[in-house]
Amino acid sequence: MSDSVSPVHILLTNDDGIDAPGIAAMREELTALGEVTVIAPAENQSGVGRARNELAIRQDHPWGYALEGTPADCVAYGLRGLDTDFDIVVSGINDGPNAGNYIVGRSGTVGAGIEAAFLGTPAIAVSSYHARDFFCHPPEEYDFSRPARVARAVTERVCNAGVFDDVDLLNVNAPIDVPNPRMRVARPLADYDQQVDHHDDTDLLPDGDRDGGLDDDERLVRLRDVSWPDTVGYENPFPPRDEYRDRYPVGTDRRAMVDGEVSVSPLSVHHGHTEDPKLASVVESLSEQVE
Structure with a gap:
């Protein structure tokens, strides 16, 4: 760390659990910047978004605390x-990417950052991907040191650069297996659909659920996210081929991943506000009619 940068107090969390290798690699790098306090879920909390709990059990941990709660719970406790x-x-x-608007909205990793932003503290959410394997699973078989170094560099630079004057949260996706990856400011791509299947039996339910089968007026409905178009299961949706580069525009987080880059997406947690004269006209006309 350069002499001009003051030591920082960092609250570190994740959604994969306090024993995950990703948070260990992150902590090792961030300790060079200042004091790091870890407050992370006791167990895996992937995909919970910014869900919160009213009650949570806190456990002492050598790095700080493990909380039996969500990533947003961990941040709320740490900050208050x-x-x-x-x-x-x-x-x-995170041991896998969080790219695309829909994925970002459901991510526990990003949800922790959103909670921080609402509580007035800037945040950086960091996820990793593998250019060939895509998901870094099982995480114990991957080395998270490269995205940890990326996270350290971003954290060190943005803390004193005024970035968070207008930005609430940075969402970073960094490759594990690309040496010296280029960094790119990228917008999350809105690329999502939903597939609905109907079933007449309960074979898809966990053992013991609805052993008696379905009633005559019931059907089992399966809702499946199409978060990665043309992808089944956990295969790589971004193989490095030209047809995929053509599909995802330059400047989007998903195109950065196709190109093996680090995507840095500045986000606002207040969902924006659009001035729409057509809506104003509708509301004005309704106000004259509703008594």
Whole structure:
């Protein structure tokens, strides 16, 4: 760390659980920047978004605390339950990417950052991907040191650059297997659909659920996210071939992943606000009719 950068107080969390290798790699790198306090879920909480709980059990941990709750619970507790003024919240490293608007919205890794932003603390959410394997699973078989170094570099630079004057949260996706990857500011791509299947039996339910089968007026409905178009299961939706580069526009987070780059997406957690004169006209006309 350069002499001009003051040590920072960092709250570190994740959604894969406090024992995940990604958060260990992140902590090792971030300790070079300042004081790191870890408050992370006791168990895996992937895909919970920014869900919150009213009650959570806290357990002592050598790095800080493990919380039997969600990533957002961990951030809420850290920012309001400890006598520490944190400069920034870092969430990750997630063992898989969080790219695309829909995925970002459901990510527990990003959800932790959203909670931080609403509580007035800037945040960085960091996820990893493998250019060939895509998902870094099982995580124990992957080395998270490269995305951890990326996260450290981003954290160090943005803390004193005024980035968070207008940005609430940075969402970062970094490759594990690409040496010296290029960094690109990228927007999350809106690329999502839903597939619905109907079934007449309960074979898809966990053992013991509805052993008596379905009633005559019931059908089992299966809702499946089409988060990665033309992809079945956990195969790589971004193989490095030209047809995929053509599909995803330059400047999007998914195109950055196809090209083996680090995507850095500046996000606002307040969902924006659009001035629409047509809506204003409708509301005005309705106000004259509704008594």
